[in-house]
Amino acid sequence: MSAHDVLVVAEVQRQALADITLELLAAARGVAEAGGGQVICLVLSADGTPFVPALAPADRIVLVNDPQLADYAPDPFVAAAFEVVAAEQPRAVLVAGTSVGWDLAPLLASRLQAPLVTGCKSVTADGPGLVVDVSFCGGKMMAEVAVGQSPAVLMIMPGSYRAATAAGAARVETREPASPLPAGAVRFREWVLPEAGDVDITQQDVLVAVGRGIQQKDNVELAEQLAQALGGAVCASRPAVDQGWLPATRQVGKSGMTVRPKLYLALGVSGAPEHLEGMDGSELIIAVNTDPKAPIFDAAHYGAEVDALDLLPALVEAVGAKKG
Incomplete structure (x- = not known):
């Protein structure tokens, strides 16, 4: 555990690791290395073991496996993420700028009493703080935001970084929630997918x-x-x-x-x-x-x-x- 570590919340959709997770790992690497810290990847799922090989760009992988984490729902995910972040005390927490991230990141930041920065296109270390390039007004404007408080929760926009490539073997830890995760009032029902295009x-x-x-x-x-x-x-x-x-x-x-x-x-x-x-x-x-x-x-x-x-x-x- 180091104050220079950067924690990435992996995004799992329909029991599959989302590609943006590797983009988040790339963003985290630059910030962590600037301070001599490590990249920690947090996987919240029913069973995160199958995702471990793809997460080799991380230094450490923390798996929290629980039936309540099989599909995204705010209360159990925020509770599980808060527990790990509070224990690790990283410099920053990176969350995907996706529909799941837009729900999870504000709730997690509120629980941590931490600053939240959305629309992040890039993030760099600046001494003890961070400098974040942020897109707003529908992409018409960019701002450079200085963040001095740790941990900061940053939402990284998809496509902002090239996916990290596999490095060595990350150290894997499996943790049990300290107490049963809450089901909450908002629960997952089903995935409603847009009509598939002929080309990705x-x-x-x-x-x-x-x-x-x-x-x-x-x-x-x-x-x-x-x-x-x-x-x-x-x-x-x-x-x-x-x-x-x-x-x-x-x-x-x-x-x-x-x-x-x-x-x-x-x-x-x-x-x-x-x-x-x-x-x-x-x-x-x-x-x-x-x-x-x-x-x-x-x-x-x-x-x-x-x-x-x-x-x-x-x-x-x-x-x-x-x-x-």
């Missing part, structure tokens, strides 16, 4: 994004051809989704998905702040737009001030010829 754009290395600049739905086919030739998928800005050109599962941005592909090719996308928030972590961004003042060019590594519809056929032909 968050898992793609190459994304071809279409915006209002492609003018009509029929032109999406050209983007599909290019994406297929590049081994990727097509995604969209909100205006393109609102027009019905692509389903909501393909939307990138504040009200859609956060993506971090190796290549993000934006065709006719102006680059509203809400859209940029969902893709600004891409390794390489190429923008194509007729408007030289389009905000997308500020985020892009390369840009072309041309009509995407003039460029698309040539790109499809060139990539096809390159592949033989």
Whole structure:
């Protein structure tokens, strides 16, 4: 136990470890190492043992296994998390900025009488305190927040960090709750899942994004051809989704998905702040737009001030010829 440790609350959904847990571990690593601390991963579930191999990037894994933790409900989860955090006294507690996290984090912070920071895009150590970059006003503004009190509860936005990769063998501890966990008035009933999309754009290395600049739905086919030739998928800005050109599962941005592909090719996308928030972590961004003042060019590594519809056929032909 160290005042420089960082504790990550793993997110388990439908008895499976959520990918964002590895993003949280990556965020925790930088802060913990700056002070010589360790990364602790807390797993609250009916049986967290199957998740241990995937959590190797942590230094320590604390399992709290209890039937009340099989599916998320606020009272038992807050009680179990509070008990571990109170015992460990970490520098910070990282929680996923998901629907579960939005419920758990404020309740846990209140129970700990600790500061809560939401919308976190990055966190770094600053002496005994922390500096957190926070997104607010629907992604239109960013703020740098200094946090001096420990522990602080931080909600990390999905897609803010690249998933941590496995390191060594983490030390595993299994703890029993000191007292029976409360069932509470709010209880889990069932998972209601959104309609599955045909493609998970968050898992793609190459994304071809279409915006209002492609003018009509029929032109999406050209983007599909290019994406297929590049081994990727097509995604969209909100205006393109609102027009019905692509389903909501393909939307990138504040009200859609956060993506971090190796290549993000934006065709006719102006680059509203809400859209940029969902893709600004891409390794390489190429923008194509007729408007030289389009905000997308500020985020892009390369840009072309041309009509995407003039460029698309040539790109499809060139990539096809390159592949033989």
